[in-house]
Amino acid sequence: MNALAPVPEILWTDVGAVTDIPRQGARRAPTPQGVIAIFRTGDNEVFALYDRCPHKQGPLSQGIVHGRTVACPLHNWIIDLATGEPTGADAGKGCAHTVPVEVRDGRIRLGLVAG
Numbered sequence: 001m002n003a004l005a006p007v008p009e010i011l012w013t014d015v016g017a018v019t020d021i022p023r024q025g026a027r028r029a030p031t032p033q034g035v036i037a038i039f040r041t042g043d044n045e046v047f048a049l050y051d052r053c054p055h056k057q058g059p060l061s062q063g064i065v066h067g068r069t070v071a072c073p074l075h076n077w078i079i080d081l082a083t084g085e086p087t088g089a090d091a092g093k094g095c096a097h098t099v100p101v102e103v104r105d106g107r108i109r110l111g112l113v114a115g
Contacts, residue, residue, distance in 0.1 A: 008113045008114065009113070009114040010100065010111045010112065010113060010114070011111075011112050011113075011114050012102070012109040012110070012111055012112075013031070013109060013110050013111075013112050014107050014108070014109050015029045015038065015108050015109070015110055016029075016107070016108055017106055017107055017108070018040065018044070018046060018103055018106050018107070018108055019106070020108075021038060021039070021040040021046075021108075022040065023040055023041070023042050023044065024040070024041065024042050024064075024065040024066070025039070025040060025065060026038060026039045026040070026060070026061040026062075026063070026065065026070070027061065028051055028061045029048075029110065031110070031112055032112075033050075033112060033113065034050055034051070034052075035050070035051040035061075036048050036049070036050055036051060036099050036110060037049050037050070037051040037059075037060045037061035037070075038101065038108060038110075039061075039065055039070060039081050040065075041065060041067065041068055041081070042065075042067075045068065045081075046101055046103055046108055047068075047081035047082060047098070047101060048098065048099035048100075048101040048110055049070075049079070049081065049084050049096045049097065049098055049099065050096060050097045050099065052096060053072040053074065053075075053077055053079065053096060054077075054079075054084075054086065054093065054094025054095055054096050055072065055074070055075055055077050055086070055090070055093070055094065056072075056074050056075060058072040058073055058074030058075065058077075059073065060072060060079060060096060063079075065081075068080065068081050068082060069081060069087060077090050078090070079096050082098070083095070083098065084096035084097055084098045099111065099112070
């Protein structure tokens with residue numbers, strides 16, 4: 001017999017205006033689940049990852065954003081902002097966990113698991 005796992009409730013939490021984050025920059029948002037890094041690309045896309053590189057737990061929010069990636073400030077791992085996966089030679093060596101994010105009326109909302 002297979003029991004279905006309950007679907008976690010997602011709470012959409014406003015964390016600020018898109019314009020609070022410079023293009024090709026990041027901001028940190030503390031949450032009950034941990035600190036989340038919110039990134040804004042030069043093309044005005046917004047992504048969110050837990051603020052820990054999968055390699056040595058470096059603060060991704062302090063990395064350099066280029067295109068749709070961020071370079072970890074500790075060892076220069078290049079992390080894809082959409083998937084959290086390292087790129088290049090480091091591909092497949094771990095993952096920075098992504099967080100659902102949406103922009104509505106110029107405001108950034110994170111999809112956080114309730115509880």
